[in-house]
Amino acid sequence: MVFNIQKYSIHDGPGIRTTVFLKGCPLCCQWCHNPESQSAKPEVMFVQSRCVVCGECRRVCAFARALPGEGPLPPRVEGCNLCGECGEACPTGARQILGQRMTVNEVLEQIAADSLFYDESAGGVTISGGEPLSQLAFLRGLLQACRSRGIRTAVDTCGFACTDALLDVARRTDLILFDLKLMDDARHRAFTGVSNEPILANLKALDLIHKNYWIRVPLIPGINDDTANLEATARFVASLYGVVQVCVLPYHAIGANKFRRLGLSAPLDGLKPPSAEQVRAAEEVFKSFGLRVGVGG
Ligand code: SF4
Ligand code: SF4
Missing domain, CATH: 3.30.70 (Alpha-Beta Plaits)
Incomplete structure (x- = not known):
């Protein structure tokens, strides 16, 4: 169940990429950038x-x-x-x-048309969502099909998934983009609908087998941009081995508009994106723990 195939993407991993967005997510983050991905149905x-x-x-x-x-x-x-x-x-x-049902071959056909761009830019395909692991058989099939064509892949995950499935997918992909949102479990439950315990446990398990993953931290003013949360996140990430970099993703209001377009009320209606200063301050926290950090990506 695919809701978008975005070509020439430069925000979901290295180089020029095609991002395949799958529908369905176990989380319902209030700041969701793609609320149309939350339901598994069209x-x-x-x-x-x-x-x-x-x-x-x-x-x-x-x-x-x-x-x-x-x-x-x-x-x-x-x-x-x-x-x-x-x-x-x-x-x-x-x-x-x-939301459209597509076969692996139908998606691959669209992906493969841009192979030249991937080759020239060290790019590839990113499978995002929603949560790609919620469509596990399709995800495995697409990763396998890309690999057989020599196309590099990345999987963007919220980490809330069966550990075996996550590790299996990690072995089949070149890069994992792993989202970390809030370190306090009660706040994580309040703002995303689920506990962060399985997410943190999965990240530790991933760290033991995969040496190429990025941590993505959405920066949501008033929700997770406080020093205590950023330091707790940085401390946790700094204790891992395979993290290549941390990507700070500043909140923007496009998601709130999309909630309205779906006929839903936007939970964070009126929330402003973080200022350049707030973004810089978040970057500094991660740097102070010795982490390589960038904005976006
Ligand atoms: S709103 Fe009416 S026409 Fe549109 S999808 Fe629903 S039933 Fe069909
Ligand atoms: S009324 Fe608006 S939404 Fe409906 S068919 Fe016409 S342009 Fe499309």
Whole structure:
């Protein structure tokens, strides 16, 4: 279940990459940059700024008769069976169905078209989400198919997964991008919906077998950018062996807009991105523990 294949990506690992986004995640982070990835099922997204109010979506929807008013359908229509007709009828792409079942070969075909760019830039393919490990058979198949074509791979994971599955996937990929969000378990539960204990245990297990992974820390003002959390994160990371670098990922508000486009309320509505100073301060904390650190990536 794929919701996007993004070409020429330069933010999900080294070089020029194609990032394959899979749907479904065991976490529900309040700052999620891709809230359309959280549900494992297809979803309707409505982008108001692209809507020309032609009413075509309403005309074709079997469930629209029960709805009052005119103009575009709301993102969430009671009874919606995700037939996709509204998306097909929409002339501007304002209404889209996100999430499509694809085979490994269908994805590989799109990936392989850009092999030249990967070769020239030491790039490759990143499989992200959502949580790629939640579609384990597909993930393994895609990693194997890329390897057989000589395409380097990275897997971006939240780390909340069965340990055996994570280690198996780690052996099949060239680079792991491992997200760390909050070190305090109660706060982690409050802001992501799950405990961080299995995540930290998985990171320690990964560290024993893999010597090429990056730690990615989203920087969310007022939630995880306090010195205590950053120092606890840096201390933990500095105790590992295989970390190549820490990537600080400053929060930005695109995720809040996407929540609204899905017809959901954005949990962090109105939150501003961190200032350049706040980002620099976070970098300094990681550097002070002897870690190589960058912003983005
Ligand atoms: S996906 Fe089908 S049922 Fe759902 S809103 Fe669109 S047309 Fe209606
Ligand atoms: S079909 Fe598309 S452009 Fe027309 S009203 Fe619906 S969402 Fe807007």
